[in-house]
Every structure is written in structure tokens, then in C-alpha cells.
Amino acid sequence: MEVLFICRDALENSxxxxxxxxxxxxxxxxxxxxxxxxEALAAMAGGVMDWSPLLRDRETRTTVAKAAAGLxxxxxxxxxxxTRPGQVLAAAKAAxxxxxxxxxxxxxxxxxxxxxxxxxxLDLPTALKTIKEAQVVIGSF
Numbered sequence: 001m002e003v004l005f006i007c008r009d010a011l012e013n014s015x016x017x018x019x020x021x022x023x024x025x026x027x028x029x030x031x032x033x034x035x036x037x038x039e040a041l042a043a044m045a046g047g048v049m050d051w052s053p054l055l056r057d058r059e060t061r062t063t064v065a066k067a068a069a070g071l072x073x074x075x076x077x078x079x080x081x082x083t084r085p086g087q088v089l090a091a092a093k094a095a096x097x098x099x100x101x102x103x104x105x106x107x108x109x110x111x112x113x114x115x116x117x118x119x120x121x122l123d124l125p126t127a128l129k130t131i132k133e134a135q136v137v138i139g140s141f
Contacts, residue, residue: 001098001130003032006139010039012049012085013064018139019085019092020073026095033098033130036119037105037141044101044119045111049085086116093118102141103127 003025007018018034025032036044043049051061065076065083074087093099101119104127106112112121122130131137 001033001134002030003136003138004131004134005032005034006137006141007034007036007040008038008139008141010043010047010049011052012083013052013055015040015043015049016068016073016075016083016085016088019088019097020068020071022097023073023088023092023095026092026097031098033100033134034092035100035102035127035130037102041102041105041111041115042109044089044116045109045114089116089118100127100130 003022005018005022007015009015022032022034039047050056055061055064061083068075074091075083075085077084089099099119101111101115101121103122103124106115106121115121
């Protein structure tokens with residue numbers, strides 16, 4: 001893998017940003033993946049995502065969702081006041097982005113069986129090898 005994003009925060013704007021940039025990188029021919037861990041993984045397993053404080057108000061979220069649609073990011077429902085990060089997750093999978101669940105956090109959260117089908121489950125040696133062999137790692141645990 002050329003580029004690996006590590007997504008740890010359960011902030012909807014952060015999760016979608018990681019996925020949207022990964023999709024664009026994949027379109028340009030880069031072998032890219034997103035590894036979900038900690039809060040982001042908990043949110044993927046049915047928890048709640050929040051927004052960053054400065055983006056949290058309804059007007060800003062609606063503006064962002066409309067602009068994302070204009071950029072081809074399938075984030076908003078028909079009504080842009082409501083966003084659907086799962087749509088971006090599905091789009092990333094369809095684009096060929098490797099979507100991975102951190103095995104340690106999957107185990108610690110008891111999340112196995114609760115994660116979206118788009119996320120691949122790895123064993124720890126494979127996850128560590130993936131991180132080690134990535135040419136660029138963006139993010140941290």
C-alpha cells in the first residue's frame with residue numbers, strides 16, 4: 001500500500017475527509033487504505049459520530065453537505081441538513097479503497113460482528129505488516 005490513513009476520531013467531518021481524500025487518491029492511481037481505530041471504530045460499530053466544535057452548528061453542516069455534493073462526495077441525504085457518512089464509506093469501498101478495522105480496537109471494543117461489511121477484519125500480524133509496509137502513513141493512534 002502506498003498511502004495509509006489512520007482514522008481514530010469519531011468526528012464525522014474527519015471520517016468523511018479521510019474517506020474523500022482516499023477516494024481521490026485512488027482515482028489518481030494510488031494504492032490507498034483507511035485503517036479505523038479507537039473512537040472512529042466505535043462509531044463504525046454503531047456508536048455516535050460528532051462534528052468538530054466549529055463545524056457543529058446546523059447552518060455550517062448544511063453548507064458543508066451541499067458543497068460536498070458539488071464535489072461529488074455522496075455525503076448528504078436528499079435533504080442536506082442530514083448527512084450519511086455510511087454513503088461515503090460505501091463509495092470508498094466501491095472505488096477500491098482498502099477499508100480496515102484495527103484488530104486490537106476491534107477486540108477491545110467487542111466490535112466484531114457490529115462493523116459495516118465494508119470494513120475488512122485483519123489479524124494483528126497482518127495489520128502491523130500493513131502499517132510497516134505503507135510508504136506513507138497519515139494519522140496516528
